[in-house]
């Protein structure tokens with residue numbers, strides 16, 4: 313046991329020391345051993361002659377609780393064990409799992425690159441035997457550790473992460489990757505040591521099973537691709553890696569064939585050169601020529617050479633087609649990613665050309681597109697975010713635009729949650745210099761909030777500026793909110809011209825109505841401002857406004873009267889209903905009583921005259937259908 317134990321574990325340790333555990337014995341006990349012993353003592357045979365009290369008292373309540381966090385009876389061990397509990401699990405979507413599988417790329421690639429090199433270039437194997445043995449051992453250790461990590465990797469069940477070790481382990485053992493993982497760590501090189509088994513030339517060939525770990529490599533690549541911010545760059549790099557690996561393998565095999573046929577015996581085989589690096593580079597160069605179908609290789613002289621080259625060319629055709637296809641996909645992805653952000657100017661330009669629209673107008677269209685790209689304005693950002701769930705989309709949109717919305721005076725006092733809802737209804741729009749956002753007399757369908765830029769309210773001549781609107785202001789609301797006495801009705805009261813490039817948020821009429829229904833104070837503020845503007849423009853009919861206000865007051869008064877009358881009627885109706893029910897009940901009781909009196913009289917008593925207090929009332933006999 314390590315010298316320092318957490319305070320709670322000291323009695324347990326003392327107990328072990330005093331109970332016939334020799335120094336030697338204790339040293340040999342790993343924390344696993346202690347854990348197992350404790351499991352035996354505590355969870356297993358309770359008739360243990362040793363006193364359990366020191367053990368129990370040495371544990372904290374949490375540890376004693378078999379269901380708690382560090383409660384596993386097996387967790388009584390060294391501080392290092394308490395730091396990494398035995399029942400740890402990794403979240404497969406978490407950072408640690410990602411880091412681990414990224415690390416696993418190294419041993420897998422090591423085996424894929426180095427084994428074939430050592431097999432085909434025996435001098436490389438012999439020159440650094442010690443280094444290779446160390447690296448082989450390290451890679452095997454990582455492979456074994458990876459199996460343990462697999463056993464401790466949680467999985468999702470009904471959307472919930474399962475962290476139960478026994479279940480994660482069972483799941484991994486039943487998965488299709490488990491046999492591959494086991495086969496990849498089998499110490500097959502030991503077979504060469506068995507008597508009677510012919511020694512595999514150059515032990516690395518016996519380690520070929522280490523290459524079976526490739527599914528983990530693909531998993532790591534997949535994960536990296538989803539995590540990285542540059543997926544297309546990553547895809548290209550991955551493609552290059554596969555290409556280089558293919559050339560490397562082909563080059564090694566080419567050299568092996570050359571060595572088999574005799575180095576330098578003809579122009580096709582690898583020349584006999586003293587330096588292994590030179591030989592490897594020649595093989596790599598030769599394979600590059602073959603696999604990229606560049607050709608220009610020496611003519612093969614023998615059948616083996618012909619066969620090898622033909623197989624190489626066939627592989628090259630297949631590989632080349634795959635690589636070309638993948639690269640074109642990456643390029644298409646790159647261009648589609650940029651068009652997803654910015655509208656493509658090409659189709660618009662072709663359209664203008666087809667209809668013979670040129671000159672200034674075509675120039676304005678081009679400049680507008682250029683401005684979007686240069687200033688990173690995204691008018692189609694909702695299309696980019698459309699696949700996100702609504703809540704997440706609102707979060708993203710709020711984090712991008714909330715600051716700009718807060719600058720709009722109207723929204724300054726609004727709550728964060730309301731703005732988050734509003735931001736999804738706003739559509740970003742960009743207007744170029746000299747462009748009219750709205751013209752006087754048009755029917756109003758949306759209003760605008762200025763995010764950036766300057767706009768002018770211009771007179772009928774289109775030049776005279778009556779007012780200039782800037783960042784944080786809004787316009788276009790008068791034609792939407794039905795201000796009393798507005799002679800323009802639902803039509804625009806002014807021309808609004810963008811002076812430079814203006815970045816606006818646009819809000820539709822229905823969305824505005826919904827927002828204002830929830831916020832009467834915002835409606836009041838808008839109406840007050842609109843009324844003031846209308847008054848200034850002389851477009852407010854005060855007589856009509858007063859009449860409308862009076863009519864509204866009258867309507868409100870009548871409505872209140874109707875409400876009072878309705879309430880009275882409801883009370884009376886309720887009272888009548890209660891009376892009706894009471895009289896129905898009384899009637900039913902009376903009928904019941906009368907029927908009781910008219911029960912059939914026994915035969916011998918039938919001749920007796922009826923008692924004087926109970927006269928027969930034939931008129932009260934109920935007829936069928938009588939309520």
Ligand SMILES: Nc1ncnc2c1ncn2[C@@H]1O[C@@H]2COP(=O)(O)O[C@H]2[C@H]1O
Pocket residue numbers: 750756769778779781786787788789790791792803804805806807808845849
């Ligand atoms: N003098 C002004 N100053 C500022 N804004 C104005 C002025 N006149 C009109 N507007 C705004 O311009 C908008 C034009 O469309 P609407 O009439 O819907 O609403 C109008 C107002 O919001």
